[in-house]
Amino acid sequence: MQQDTRTIDELIASHVPGHALEQRFYTDPEIYRLEFERVIARNWVLAGHCSEIPEPGDFKVFNVALESAIIVRGSDGTIKAFANVCRHRGSIVCLEANGSTRKFTCPYHGWMYDIDGNLAAARNMPDDFDKASHGLNKLSVDTVSGLIFVSFGEEPLSLEGAKRDMAEPMAMFGFEDLKVAAYKEYDIGANWKLSVENYQECYHCAHAHPDYAKMHTLMVDGKKRDRLQHHMIDKMESCGIHKIEIDFGDTKSPAGEIGYSYSRTALFEGYQTGSKEGKPVAPLLGALKNYDGGASDFAIGGFSYLLAYSDHVVGYVFTPVNIGNSRCDVYWLVRDDAEEGKDYDVDELTWLWDVTTEADKTIIANNGKGVQSRFYRPGPFSNMEEPERRYVAWFLQELARE
Numbered sequence: 001m002q003q004d005t006r007t008i009d010e011l012i013a014s015h016v017p018g019h020a021l022e023q024r025f026y027t028d029p030e031i032y033r034l035e036f037e038r039v040i041a042r043n044w045v046l047a048g049h050c051s052e053i054p055e056p057g058d059f060k061v062f063n064v065a066l067e068s069a070i071i072v073r074g075s076d077g078t079i080k081a082f083a084n085v086c087r088h089r090g091s092i093v094c095l096e097a098n099g100s101t102r103k104f105t106c107p108y109h110g111w112m113y114d115i116d117g118n119l120a121a122a123r124n125m126p127d128d129f130d131k132a133s134h135g136l137n138k139l140s141v142d143t144v145s146g147l148i149f150v151s152f153g154e155e156p157l158s159l160e161g162a163k164r165d166m167a168e169p170m171a172m173f174g175f176e177d178l179k180v181a182a183y184k185e186y187d188i189g190a191n192w193k194l195s196v197e198n199y200q201e202c203y204h205c206a207h208a209h210p211d212y213a214k215m216h217t218l219m220v221d222g223k224k225r226d227r228l229q230h231h232m233i234d235k236m237e238s239c240g241i242h243k244i245e246i247d248f249g250d251t252k253s254p255a256g257e258i259g260y261s262y263s264r265t266a267l268f269e270g271y272q273t274g275s276k277e278g279k280p281v282a283p284l285l286g287a288l289k290n291y292d293g294g295a296s297d298f299a300i301g302g303f304s305y306l307l308a309y310s311d312h313v314v315g316y317v318f319t320p321v322n323i324g325n326s327r328c329d330v331y332w333l334v335r336d337d338a339e340e341g342k343d344y345d346v347d348e349l350t351w352l353w354d355v356t357t358e359a360d361k362t363i364i365a366n367n368g369k370g371v372q373s374r375f376y377r378p379g380p381f382s383n384m385e386e387p388e389r390r391y392v393a394w395f396l397q398e399l400a401r402e
């Protein structure tokens with residue numbers, strides 16, 4: 001086979017709209033390096049919920065590709081984020097995934113940083129060593145209705161539009177007052193874009209997710225869908241949920257702003273929430289009065305998605321581990337006053353999206369293998385892959401940016 005000698009710009013320009021990406025977007029190390037700068041670092045990524053680190057010194061570590069962030073509640077009670085890289089000779093400082101501490105001690109030579117990122121102690125350094133200028137490097141961190149977002153870039157896109165427009169739909173489900181009832185990481189043997197692309201489309205749902213397909217109506221269109229939506233919208237109002245649609249997703253995002261979207265779709269009749277039998281698995285969220293039988297899709301940026309039922313929220317974050325592997329973080333959130341064992345059971349709560357994500361892990365890894373073949377050629381999208389088409393267009397637009 002002839003070697004593809006096109007430059008990255010030529011490769012982007014030769015993309016056929018409405019088709020999958022060419023092989024090199026999944027396999028070329030130069031593209032992988034460039035997309036971290038141009039696509040990932042400019043964006044914000046969901047790194048958890050404020051309730052995970054309620055007290056000063058509570059922390060969690062969040063990794064994306066080769067970067068690692070320490071997210072910590074500082075001494076002033078605000079959430080801060082630091083690059084998890086020692087200012088001495090560059091060791092990873094914090095090896096625990098989460099915890100509570102007064103000091104972060106580097107495991108290599110023992111430099112100690114306080115919870116505000118300042119270098120507090122370093123042994124045997126020369127007299128002219130300036131501790132004050134050797135604190136941990138600060139990362140951008142912000143919150144959207146209780147959700148923590150981190151950026152690894154110097155000049156991330158603005159989150160202001162998302163904060164403003166998501167405030168109302170997120171308030172309906174009490175996002176500020178949620179807690180993480182369960183969390184799981186799924187290692188996916190495929191380039192990160194294949195993981196996000198798979199989340200974007202439900203063309204595969206009927207085939208790959210029989211349990212999901214029983215209750216979710218995303219693959220239904222036409223009159224049947226209108227009927228289902230109509231019924232749920234009436235119920236939504238009486239449950240205290242307003243009908244709002246927001247779409248600044250992907251290519252539509254205003255200049256300098258992160259893209260975001262919100263909408264609610266009906267579940268099939270008889271399903272009150274996304275659970276094995278469709279029965280509630282946790283107390284009603286926010287100020288909801290009843291189960292409306294709907295599911296809200298939230299997207300903020302190109303990596304983070306949330307699905308709100310009437311009684312729980314599921315968060316999904318897709319990030320690269322390396323060029324051929326990605327990770328999906330899944331959070332199951334319930335109201336913060338719900339008690340495990342009494343108000344919810346973790347196995348019941350997590351059942352649907354655990355089986356669904358396990359199935360996705362397999363189909364995405366198969367996709368990841370196939371796109372590396374010499375016989376792979378980008379095929380055309382179906383009518384049901386419109387969001388993926390938009391995602392691919394957005395990705396290429398971001399990648400082409402200087």
Ligand code: FES
Pocket residue numbers: 086087088089090091106107108109110111
């Ligand atoms: S690398 Fe951290 S103390 Fe030396």
Ligand SMILES: [Fe+2]
Pocket residue numbers: 198199204205208209356360
């Ligand atoms: Fe799926």
